Amino acid sequence: MLNAQPVTLIEVGPRDGLQNESQFVPTDVKIQFIHKLKQAGFKEMEITSLVSPKWVPQMKDARDVINAIQDDTRNIVLVPNKKGIELAEELSCSSLAVFVGVSNTFNQKNINKTTQESLQELVPLIEQLKQQNKFIRACISTSFYCPYEGKIAEKEVLALGEAFAKAGVDELSIADTIGMANPKEVYSLFSSFVKADLPLLLTAHFHDTRGMAIANIYAALQAGITRFDTSAGGLGGCPFAKGATGNVATEDVVFMLEQMGLQTGIDLNALLDAVAFLSPYVSRKIDSKHFALQHNLGHL
DSSP states (O other): OOOOOOOOOEEEEIIIITOOOOOOOOOOHHHHHHHHHTTTSSSSSEEEOOOOTTTTTTGTTHHHHHHHHHSSSSSEEESHHHHHHHHHHHHHOOOEEEEEESSSHHHHHSSSSSHHHHHHHHHHHHHHHTTOOOOOEEESSSSEEEETTOOOOOHHHHHHHHHHHHHHHEEEEEEESSSOOOOOHHHHHHHHHHHHHHHHHHHEEEOOSSSOHHHHHHHHHHHHEEEEEBGGGGGGOOTSSOOOOOOOOHHHHHHHHHHHHHHOOOOOOHHHHHHHHGGGGGGSSOOOOHHHHHHHHHOO
């Protein structure tokens, strides 16, 4: 069973949570939202992405967000390609995230490259960035299922993770991009990664398409994973993965973990206040369990 070791939550709401939002969230609101999340206790966060505004209009203010968030916590910026990496260097970003889909079809629809072509481009860039002491997070998309290719073979995910480890990344974020995984599959894949003993941090990233994200987090915990990507308010979705709904809600995960005696270092009421602050600026209803409870019953 689980011991009482701390669990780290990487808040992805400001980036992954907002990237698919249909109405533009004002830059000052994004910045205030990030600050409120930090006040709730988050030490690691995806704050924005340096992508083309043509493809992800919500991130067109990335420069302003990066310049406004300057502290000694881990502020991760997603960079999809060499151009994004160059811009991140120009902006003095110290923590970067790259991503590759295990599925060739998904990867081609997302960034117009096969999985292998993406790796060939990224590996020398990662090696160069590590020489500059940057923190590099590699996100592996479609680790369980692809909206185009269906079930993904476990060995393919492991091979991609090993390739990133060889390149020297600091962290792997292994994602159930379309929220189709079940706890048995989650336990199997993460047990295999733990057994592989790669020299990096392992993080699990779940979407809640079928309401399975909390169960999948529990399965990953059983496999030995203690790092999870979560999104305040359960916001999110992938613009390149049809049917992918929001990420697992941070507040629901915090509640579950702390009820189990696993400490997160996150103030749940402060987190709920951050979600309430953002709520009027997003088009979708915030439907996480604990946000709903807050509105019906007051603070927990």
